[in-house]
Amino acid sequence: MNDSMNIKAVLFDLDGTLLDTALDLGGAVNRLLARDNLPLLSKDVIYQTASQGSLALVKAGYGLDLSPEQYTDLRSEFLANYTAHINEQTTFFDGVNHLLDTLDRHDIVWGIVTNKPTLYTTQLLAHYPRLANCAVVICGDTLEVAKPSPRPLLLAANKISIVPEAIMYVGDARTDIDASSAAKMTSVAANYGYIPENDPAHTWHSDHLIGHCLDLCTILAINE
The missing domain is CATH 3.40.50.1000 (HAD superfamily/HAD-like)
Structure with missing residues (x-):
């Protein structure tokens, strides 16, 4: 030290x-989950996952059993969604x-x-x-x-x-x-x-x- x-x-x-930035990051995945009629991520899960990156948030919402191609597509959708709402709840x-x-x-x-x-x-x-x-x-x-x-x-x-x-x-x-x-x-x-x-x-x-x-x-x- x-x-x-x-x-x-x-x-x-x-x-x-x-x-x-957690609520804007979480919002990006939750909008996708809502579109797909899946349960939304809680604030607790969002805050514990946000620092691990976009793919971690996607997997937190969609689970671990999708194909690599599906994760790639969802991550791209996540990023497009995030950039459209990047500073709505960030402080x-x-x-x-x-x-x-x-x-x-x-x-x-x-x-x-x-x-x-x-x-x-x-x-x-x-x-x-x-x-x-x-x-x-x-x-x-x-x-x-x-x-x-x-x-x-x-x-x-x-x-x-x-x-x-x-x-x-x-x-x-x-x-x-x-x-x-x-x-x-x-x-x-x-x-x-x-x-x-x-x-x-x-x-x-x-x-x-x-x-x-x-x-x-x-x-x-x-x-x-």
Whole structure:
């Protein structure tokens, strides 16, 4: 674990860490399920599955017995549905704006490293100029690999010209913690995000575990 006083930058996951996108993601699959006269996903299932990606949400709704071609078709329909309703219920998590203002005030660089594809990230961030103007945005298809590979995080570090050891990465999935640990960054598990019941955040071996985004200020030893 790195000395928090030496942290020069904080990188964030997007969905489940900065933005609460779960209800729009869940809405995309529920509209398909309603069309097909199938039971809708509950909010609990949506929130536990959202960080695992579009295919996981499709499988949560349609089960595990379809053909690969059927899953491919449903995922394409899901993505088209999501992009048509991408910011209807999405909001900042509580405290995010205040946290970003605090980082700016203390000259701590911040950016985004997400597994969300560029198309949807760009479309979503257009609604949130506070996020779109950050120092760096790396998406799930920026490279040929995504998290849990450390390469997207290392690319972000290179683009902001800060060594990984001076960067903290915050995310709400085990893949986030695995990626940041492999990149030699200080890892922070966002326990307020989309945490699966069968994979609780305290088992991820992160350097820090936070229940609210403003807890970062305590870890960084900076005044809110």
